[in-house]
Amino acid sequence: MKEKTNFLESRLYPVVFMIILSAILTLILAFSYQLSKGRVEMYQELRLQTNLLSLFKSEIPELNDKVIKENNPVIMNELYNKYLVSKILANRPDYQYYEFLDNGNTAGYVFPISAKGLWSTIKLLVAIDPEFNQYLGIKIISQGETPGLGARITENWFQEQFTGKVFYQGNSFNKLQLIEENGNPNADQILQITGATVSSKAIVAGIQHDLEILYNQNFSNVKVD
Amino acid sequence: MEINAVVIFFAAIFTSNILLTNFLGMCSFLSVSKEVESSFGLGVAVFFVMVCTTAINYAVYHLIMVPLDIVYLQYIIFIIVIAAFVQLTEMLVERFSPVLYYTLGIFLPLITVNCAILGVSLFMVIRNYSFIQSIAYGGGAGLGWLLAILSLAGIRQKLKLNRVPAGLRGAGITLIITGIMALAFIGFSGIAAIQ
Amino acid sequence: MNKKQIFIQSAFTENAIWSQILGICSALAVTNQMKNSLVMGLGVIFTLALSMLTISAIRSLIPSRVRMMAQTFIIAFYVILVDLFLKAFLPDTSQQLGPYVGLIITNCIIMGRAEAFASKNTPLDSMVDGIGAGVGYTLVLLIISFIREIFGFGAIFGYQVLGSWWTRWSIMVMAPSAFFLLAMLIWITEIRKRKRG
Amino acid sequence: MLEKMFMKQKVMNRVLYSLVPIILYAIYRFGWRVLAVIAITNLFSVFMEYLFVHGQKPGKISGAVWVTGSLLGLILPPSIPFWMAAVGAMIAISMGKMVFGGFGMNIFNPALVGRIFLFISFPKQMGTQWNQPFVGFPGGFVNWTNPQALTAATRITEMSEKGVSGLRDLFLGSIPGCIGEVSSLLIIISALYLVFTKTAKWQPMIGGIGSFLLFSFMFYGADPLYFLFAGGVMFGMVFMITDPVSMPKHKKVIWINSILVGFLTVVIRKFSSFPEGFMFALLLGNTFSPIIEYAFKSKSGRSN
Known part of the structure; x- marks a missing residue:
């Protein structure tokens, strides 16, 4: 003791x-x-x-x-x-993207993309058809925008309106435009969220910027004439 | 998209002030802000410790914790690093510069429990910052904290003669001032993004 | 003091947030939604209860020179357990709470209770005291988050209770409102204290 | 009865006189509804102050409450829902003024605290819906409100590029905007009245406007006058930055503060996600000026 x-x-x-x-x-x-x-x-x-x-x-x-x-x-x-298979870009081995298969044929691509929002980096997935003509859909994965304003980008109506919008037409990229939330959008227009112009713009700009680079560097040969 | 370290630095001061938007470091913010001199002392000490511990924690995280797959121990390890660093600094300052010790050193023990310091290290991990980005973030967050506590101390100094309603004196009115400061700082939003 | 008195004292009369102004960092940060507040509160109750129990149980073994260090260790241990649990079972909430779970470690309430109570009392009393302090803390979180969520989203625990006629107050989901509401809460407590004498 | 309830404050009365033409002009441009908005903000300001001073000594309501109430009313959009105006007034008086000790004690400009609270809470109603002004005579004098509304929040930067309205319209005030902010001409006349009756100091006005013009020129290149007459800068530089209570006391600090506010207004307008910057800039000025003043005091104290 x-x-x-x-x-x-x-x-x-x-x-x-x-x-x-x-x-x-x-x-x-x-x-x-x-x-x-x-x-x-x-x-x-x-x-x-x-x-x-x-x-x-x-x-x-x-x-x-x-x-x-x-x-x-x-x-x-x-x-x-x-239905899906993950792939890696030839020139960027750390970048993973996905291919959507329908009966074994490529029916679309999905790319993870990030956009610079008002408060945060918005991470999202963008699906596009194999010829890069139009968007098949987008899905916001994570974001830290103002709740009730910018955070409304996660609402379904906002994400769903991208489906079917044109990405590449003729020989050039199509620029999507933002219009007021209560407007009537045509094929090139996206309804923005009232009071959250920055968040809405960030997504449209982020998607177009990243996809154009991807297309130019890796997918410019997918066009079937 | 890589964000420029300079942008992160300014964003951490103004648009995402660690105190006014992340609420970190409130305890000492409320208790020390009565006098301008001591606020300044504490603010500078926070700035210094924040920059140094962010750098050390970055190294520890990427050189030791990730290779050993012990990332889940980060809370314990970060807090040990911070406590040890503060202890060491206190000893060094006491031995080599008594003047500095009496102006800054006395605030050092308060810092280990200042959650802003640990918060910065954790944000650094969550946001996947590079080394330079981490340092810029740590420095910006420290300066932002200093700016906030100095402004608050100035306001409280001016407030000393006021007849603040009895129940609000002290913590209550300080929280309201902080709230209005946070409102004002919202004006900076959109100028720079932190991540 | 019996266990009931200990509980009431640490949960209400000496409530850490409104009468001692401790641990408010996280009180402000996670109160924009009631669900986050509840999860955070439960995490704090768990950490408080078990770390008080542990600290009190080995209090005679803890050498006084490393007391703070040892206490921090034990607290951090339970916080990591909470964190692992959230990541495994409530991944969405874990992501929303971000670093604030980890910051329970520097929550002054826990260190305060460890110093003031657990290092002097029996393990079971300490655990009751810890649970009391945690419940008091959770209560404050829920009061603030209730106001913020009902004004900010028109919802309670994520369920929409106010219809589309309700104009959402976006300030309530942003930082400044948390400061204002906590100030109001402290004010009301002070006024009641004064009235009681 | 009134004398029992209210303090007499001549200075405050003169500020109120100077607002009369601006209010009349607002009715002409936007209809009688704006008068109702101003009445509501005043009513609820008085009500809130009464709640605080009730049962205390001396228990009188300050005359300044009418100034805060009217100023708040004038910086709201004409179409603001009435209940929001009431909320704004109550926040302005309680959070902006009474918690700091009441009349003569406020650190921040109360009307702006109310306005920013509303602006952050209800961005849609506060910043995206603007009534078109009436034109010709009798204009708004025979109307309640103009049903024609512009629902776009145009950034002031874009406004000048698109040439939405000419400099003359901006100066005279036949533009959509907040109730009292549209006519720079009337604001200048009021400013002269306030300065010559020694109701308000000229230094902060000149410092603020001067620095605003300088920095707009630096950041935008051309047309600084255009930016001065658009939005709420003129109104704020005349009626708000000159608030004798929240303004610094030290002469040099008044200059520093007003230059800082002008600079911040331009920075926020140009770079932040908000179209208008003055209100944030002045609140930031209120935040920083006490510590700047403290630094000056302790410096001059040491040299003496």
């Missing part, structure tokens, strides 16, 4: 204590990390797959709102493997 109190007061004790304490705590943490790791990765993958698949909702017969809502990892993974 006497020995113990002596050790507790010795100069070495605090060091020993900290080492033992941190060893125990770190061990438990490492263990829980290993336990949770798989789940975290699974979630990230599932989210990406769901986002990619929902871009082609109208083309995939197995996919409807109910399936998307249930978000079953097994089903999503199956659908993903059936």
Whole structure:
């Protein structure tokens, strides 16, 4: 007993204590990390797959709102493997994009793109047809714009209006224009969000800028004359 | 899209002021801002520690934690780095410059618990900044914090003779002033983006 | 003091936010939506309860020279557990809370309770005290976020309760409103305190 | 009755007189509805101040409350919903003035605190919907409001490029805009009245307008007068930056502050995501001027 109190007061004790304490705590943490790791990765993958698949909702017969809502990892993974394949750009090995397959034929591309919003970098997926003529859809993945204003870019009507808009026509890129939210858009116009001009502009400009570079550098040969 | 470090620096001061938009470092902000001199001392100390710990934490994160796959321990490791750095600085300042110690050194212990310091390191990781970007962000955030606490101290100095309603004296009125400052700083939004 | 008294004292009469002005960084940052506030509050309750329990249980073993360090370690340990849990089971909320979960470590409430209570009392009392402080903290978060969400979105916990006739106050989802509302809350508490004498 | 409730403040009365022609002109341009807006902001300002001073000594409402109320009314759009005007007035008086100790104590310009609160809360109603002005006689004098509305928020920069309105229209005020901000001519006349009756100081007006002109010229290249007459700069430089309470006391600091406000107005207009910059610029000026003044005081204190 006497020995113990002596050790507790010795100069070495605090060091020993900290080492033992941190060893125990770190061990438990490492263990829980290993336990949770798989789940975290699974979630990230599932989210990406769901986002990619929902871009082609109208083309995939197995996919409807109910399936998307249930978000079953097994089903999503199956659908993903059936319809999508990930690819890497030849000149940028770190850039991953996706190809949409319909009965084994390329029916569209999906590119991850980032746009500079008012407060944050907006990350989104853009789907385009194999000849780069028109957008098949966009999906905002993450953003940090003003809630209630800029953050309304995540509302469905805003994202859905890109579907079918022309990207490349004749021999030149088509520039999309922004008009007031309550207006009547024609084929080249996008309704912007009232009070959030910057966020709306950022998306249109970001998509066009990045896609034009991708087209010029990697896909200018896809045109079938 | 890579963002220029200069842009990040200014954005961290004005458009995304760490205190006025991220609410970090409020505890010492409220308690120390009564006097201008001590606010200045604390602000400078925060700036200095912020820049240095961001740099160290960047190195620790990318050279040790990522290769060893122990990123999940970042909270513990960052806070140890910050505490150790503050301790070390305090000792060095005390030994080599007593004058500096009495003007700045006394604020150093307050800094370990200033969540703005840890916050900057965490934002650096979340936003995937490069080394230069991290330093610029740390410096900007530190200067922004200094600017905010100095302005507040000036206002509180002016407020000393006022008949502020009894229940609002101290924390209450300081929070309201901070709120109005945050309103004013919204004017800068859109000038530069942080990420 | 029995456990009930300890709980009431640390949750209400000595509420960390409105009477001691501690831990307000996160109180301001995560209150734009009630859901975030609730998750954050539960995280703090969990961290507080268990770290108070642990610190109190080994309080006689902790050498006084490294006391703060050891306490920080134990708190950080539980915070990382919370973080891992959120990442694995509530990934969306985890992303929205961003760095604020990690910042529970520097939340002065926890260090304050560890110093003031857990290092002097029995483990179970400390745990009750921790839960009390956490509940009080969560309560304040929920009050502020309720006002911010109902004015800012017309919603409660994400459910739209006010129809399209409601004009959303965007200031309520932005930073300044949090400062104003917390000031109001402190003001009301002070007035009530004075009336009681 | 009135004397029991209100403090007598001659200076404040003179400010109110100088606003009368501006209000009359606003009715002519936008219809009688604007008078209702101004009445509401005044009413709710008085109501709010009454809540605070009620039951306290001396318990009188300051005459300045009418100035705050009227100024706030004049910097709102003509089509603002009435309830928003009321909210703005209550925020202006409570958060901008009474919490700091009431009359003579405010750090920030109360009317601007109310205006920015509304602007951030309701960007759609505050910044994107503008009534077209009436033209010819009797114009707005026989109308409640002009149903013709312009729903675009035009950046002042783009306005000059597209030539939306000519310099003469801007100067006289036959343009859409906030209730009291449209006619630069009337504002200048009021400014002269205020300066000659020693109601307001001329230094901040000249400093602010001068620095605004200089920096607009530097940032935009041409036409600084155009930018001065558009938007709310003129109104603010005459009626708000000169607020004797929130203005710094030190002469040199008055100059520094007004130059800073002019500079910030241009920076915010040009680079930020908001079309108008004055209100933010002055609030920033209010934020920084106490510490600048403190620095000056301690410096001169040491040399003495």
